[in-house]
Amino acid sequence: MNTIRRALGIIWILLGPAAAIFMFVQAADKISASNQRIEQAVDELARSTAEAAKLNIQLQWGIIIGIFLPIAFGLIIFGYYSLKGEYDREIE
Amino acid sequence: MKSNEDKPSSIYQVIGASSVGTLIEWYDFYIFGSLATLISKQFFPEEQGTAALLSTLAIFAAGFIVRPFGALVFGRLGDLLGRKFTFLLTLVLMGGSTFAIGLVPGYKTIGVAAPLIVLFLRLVQGLALGGEYGGAATYVAEHAPAKRRGYFTSWIQTTATLGLFLSLGVILFTRNQLGIDQFNDWGWRVPFWVSILLVIVSIYIRMKMSESPLFAKLKKEGKTSKNPLKESFSHKANLKMVLLALFGAVMGQGVIWYTGQFYAQSFIENTCKVDFEQSRTIILWAIVLGTPFFILFGALSDRIGRKWIMMLGMLLGILSYRSIYQKFIDYTNPALKSKELVLEESGVRSVMAIPDTKSNQKLFIVSKKDTSYSDGAVFKYTTTDTLYLAEPLNLSADKSAQVVFACTTLGADSGSLPTYYTMKSQATEALQNAKVDTLNLLVNYQGEKTAIGVEKKVGKDTFWTMIFLVFIQIVYVTMVYGPIAAFLVELFPTRIRYTSMSLPYHVGNGVFGGLVPFLSTLIIEYTKSPAMPNGSPLAGLWYPIGIASVCLVIGALYLTNHIDEDVMDDENEYIHN
Numbered sequence: 017m018n019t020i021r022r023a024l025g026i027i028w029i030l031l032g033p034a035a036a037i038f039m040f041v042q043a044a045d046k047i048s049a050s051n052q053r054i055e056q057a058v059d060e061l062a063r064s065t066a067e068a069a070k071l072n073i074q075l076q077w078g079i080i081i082g083i084f085l086p087i088a089f090g091l092i093i094f095g096y097y098s099l100k101g102e103y104d105r106e107i108e
Numbered sequence: 109m110k111s112n113e114d115k116p117s118s119i120y121q122v123i124g125a126s127s128v129g130t131l132i133e134w135y136d137f138y139i140f141g142s143l144a145t146l147i148s149k150q151f152f153p154e155e156q157g158t159a160a161l162l163s164t165l166a167i168f169a170a171g172f173i174v175r176p177f178g179a180l181v182f183g184r185l186g187d188l189l190g191r192k193f194t195f196l197l198t199l200v201l202m203g204g205s206t207f208a209i210g211l212v213p214g215y216k217t218i219g220v221a222a223p224l225i226v227l228f229l230r231l232v233q234g235l236a237l238g239g240e241y242g243g244a245a246t247y248v249a250e251h252a253p254a255k256r257r258g259y260f261t262s263w264i265q266t267t268a269t270l271g272l273f274l275s276l277g278v279i280l281f282t283r284n285q286l287g288i289d290q291f292n293d294w295g296w297r298v299p300f301w302v303s304i305l306l307v308i309v310s311i312y313i314r315m316k317m318s319e320s321p322l323f324a325k326l327k328k329e330g331k332t333s334k335n336p337l338k339e340s341f342s343h344k345a346n347l348k349m350v351l352l353a354l355f356g357a358v359m360g361q362g363v364i365w366y367t368g369q370f371y372a373q374s375f376i377e378n379t380c381k382v383d384f385e386q387s388r389t390i391i392l393w394a395i396v397l398g399t400p401f402f403i404l405f406g407a408l409s410d411r412i413g414r415k416w417i418m419m420l421g422m423l424l425g426i427l428s429y430r431s432i433y434q435k436f437i438d439y440t441n442p443a444l445k446s447k448e449l450v451l452e453e454s455g456v457r458s459v460m461a462i463p464d465t466k467s468n469q470k471l472f473i474v475s476k477k478d479t480s481y482s483d484g485a486v487f488k489y490t491t492t493d494t495l496y497l498a499e500p501l502n503l504s505a506d507k508s509a510q511v512v513f514a515c516t517t518l519g520a521d522s523g524s525l526p527t528y529y530t531m532k533s534q535a536t537e538a539l540q541n542a543k544v545d546t547l548n549l550l551v552n553y554q555g556e557k558t559a560i561g562v563e564k565k566v567g568k569d570t571f572w573t574m575i576f577l578v579f580i581q582i583v584y585v586t587m588v589y590g591p592i593a594a595f596l597v598e599l600f601p602t603r604i605r606y607t608s609m610s611l612p613y614h615v616g617n618g619v620f621g622g623l624v625p626f627l628s629t630l631i632i633e634y635t636k637s638p639a640m641p642n643g644s645p646l647a648g649l650w651y652p653i654g655i656a657s658v659c660l661v662i663g664a665l666y667l668t669n670h671i672d673e674d675v676m677d678d679e680n681e682y683i684h685n
Contacts, residue, residue, distance in 0.1 A: 021665055028355075031658075042630065080626075083172045083619055087354075094351040102348050103666050 018104040028095030036081075036088040043077035050074075122251045123263045125317045126244040129199045129310040130264055132303065133240045134271025135278075136206035137233055139299045141370075142275050146296045150214040151223045162223040170234035175618035178238020179610035180337060186243050186606030187336035190327070191250070191320045194606070195243030199314065202236035203307025205229040210300025238618075241268075242610030249597035250320040250605075255410055258671075261593035262406020266399050269585065272369060273395045276388050278302055322602050336607040340600075349599050350612050356667050357595060358616025360422045360659025361588040363652035366621035367429065368581035369395070371652070374625060375433060376574065379645045380440040381562040386571065393575045398582030402590040409591035413669035418595070421587025422656045422663070429649045432577050437645060439570045442479065442487055449481045483567030490561040598672035620655055627651040 050070035057063035097103060140147065152163030178198075186194035209229050215222045245264050252260035278299045286295040318324075326332050333339050340346050369391065377387040405417050438444055479487045566574065592613075600608040628648025635644040 017665065024661075024665065028662075076626075079172055080623070083176070087615065087619065090351055091355065093347070094355055097344075097348045097351070098666070102344070103352065105668065 018101065021098055021103050022101055025095045025097070025099030028098060029092050030095075032088040032090075032092035032095065035091070036085055039077075039081050039084050039088075043081060046073050046077060119251055119253075119260060122317065123248055123260060125310075125313045126195070126248050127263050127267050128306075129195065129314055130240055130244040131267040131271050131274065132306045132310050133199065133202045133237055134268045135274045135306070136202050136271075136303050137237050138272050138275040139206070139279065139303075140209065140230060140233065142279055143296050143299070146292060147226070149292075150296075151212070151226045153215055162227045170230045172619050172622060174231050174234030175238040175614040176611060178235035179242060179614040180238075180607065181235065182239020183242055183340075183607030183610040184336050186239070186246070186610075187333050187604055191243050191247040191323055191606065192314070192317060195240055195247065196311065196314050198236040198239040198243065199307060199311055201232055202240065203303055203311075205232040205236070206300055207304040207307075210297040210303075238610065238614050241613060242606050245593035246597060246606050246609065247320050249594060250322040250602070256407075257597065258409035258414065258591050258594040259403065259407040261597065262402050262409075262590045264593055265406060265586075265590050266402045268365070268589070269369065269395055269399055269402070269582070273392060273399075275299065276392055280385065280388055280392075326602055331603060333603040336604045339604045340608040340611070346600065346604060346608060350608055352662075352666055353596060353599055353609070354612035354616055356659060356663040357418060357592060358612050359620045360616075360656040360663065361418065361592055362616040362619075362621030363624055363655045363659075364422060364425045364588045365585050365617065366624040367425065367649070367652040368578070368585040371624050371628065371648075372578050372581055375645075376436060376578075380436050381564050382440060382574075383563045383565055386565055390571065390574050390578055394578035394582050397575070397579045398586060401583050401586035405586050405590035406594070409594060410671070413671055414591040414595040414598075415663065415667045415669040417591050418588045419660055419663050421584045422660045424587070425581070425584045426653050426656050426660065428580070429653060430646055432580065433646055433649060435577055436574065439574060440564050440566060445481060445485070449483055449485075450479060481567060483569060484565075485567040485570065486565045488563045488565075490563070492561065624652055 047070065050066065050073045053066040054063060054070060057066050148163055182194050182198055185197070206229075209226060212222055212225050212229070241264075244267075245261055248264050249257055249261050279296075282295050282298045283291040286298075319327075323332070340350060372394075373387055373391045376382045376390060377384065382390070409417050476488065476490050478489070481487075596609040596613065597605060628651050631650055632643040632645065632648045635647045636642065
């Protein structure tokens, strides 16, 4: 079991940055879509609504990424500890 | 600890004082969420950019940033000054801020100050909640006899679900007593005001309680931590336990908790279109039936260990969520209802034109029809077509009423009920004949601008079947959540317990759990296609299933099932195994 725990450490180390990259890509995708909506706005009202929506999306994703990055970093540390055998046990 | 075993009545006082306060804190936190739509209209009008932005902050920041931050702030205080003082403070902050939200004048009265004040109060709520749970769980666990810690802390575990129950119950009761219009106007404030009464009672009870015996002993011996934050997160032995607790237990617990209750309610109401009252009643019944299982699994964890009960709860969720939610869809899908069940199908009951108040360049033509079934189900359909006008309508109140009247009377005069399309063209003709001001209609009905709203009331059998399906999910919640307080308490040493267990709990519950609606909606968006314009409704479940799966693997492989009988130790429990 200890060998499996250590081997999985690599997965957790990789999963941290993968999750962070996924979040960044999602944020970029959503913000770019909100830019498109501003460009496609037909009148002033639609434009101001689209601009407010863009600001909202930026804020939402800013908060999510801000809180998610330390968690992703935590997963990397968890993986590192696993790999180093910190979670090994003598009694199974 | 034996002294506690000799005095069973004192532990029940401890549980009562802790649980009532924690329940009220959850109640306070949830009434804001349950009334989010109404609160938005009062404080965060969409057309006001800044106010809408503050709304986002209130929703996202309170759950994701402030709760974990509150865990750190109050966890530190709890490890430095004591459990009793700290969770009294969180109760006062929570109760005070909730009551104050009920007093804040709306946006129309004091402008942008209204959303700013509400945002501030919401952040205080999040902060207080972050500090409350760890304190209450620690307080009870440190009073509890070693072999019954799971059982006694499981009472604290019922409070989050019962807080949701109480908030839904008070909202439904107030709404039914006042009527929908009065409730929407001012009655929504009542649940916030109710909070202050509950908090005063709870503070009175908590004031009478003494400090946790384990913390008091440490303090007497001068062994309390000087810097709990540093000890919790910079010492490898503790940090690795914090990470294990988060990724191996609380992360999965958070998504199972949110999916089984909030996502279920949102899915039944928004995807299955079951009406406001019935969707909430389904959740209320499921909670009533499911809550005793918190105690059952808490007690069981004292006998067979915490780990496998929590892991089984996650596994069952992973395996069954998609079929349970598919059942919700099937039970409310009119296409799957036998034609023989149809009792009465009305034609279009009424058609009414409503001028758009925002741009004055649109008219909404709204029509309604019902279908009743012999199993008691009634499905109501509201179709809204948007008419685009060449020039803005500048209607006086009288003229506006004329337009509405011109269209509304069509249904009443028509004798036998005409088809929707006949009525729509008659409505258009009436509008053209009305020649109201500069009413120069484009009469441009665009198919894609037609919105169909459905409100379903399910039959008695379906109602109880849906309660059973939510109940099953709540049983999963009780499996992952019932034993977790004892598990967390046993994982960390007394001197830094409040800080160490509060942070992973609020990250797991607040962030991973709190993101369920947001990320599920995001995943559904990816499944949208011309063939499926609304996306696959079940796709959103991949987020909780994915997180619970990772947590299950980590928990199954890395956690120990050992029950730590001596929580007075100075080291974490894992080291001894």
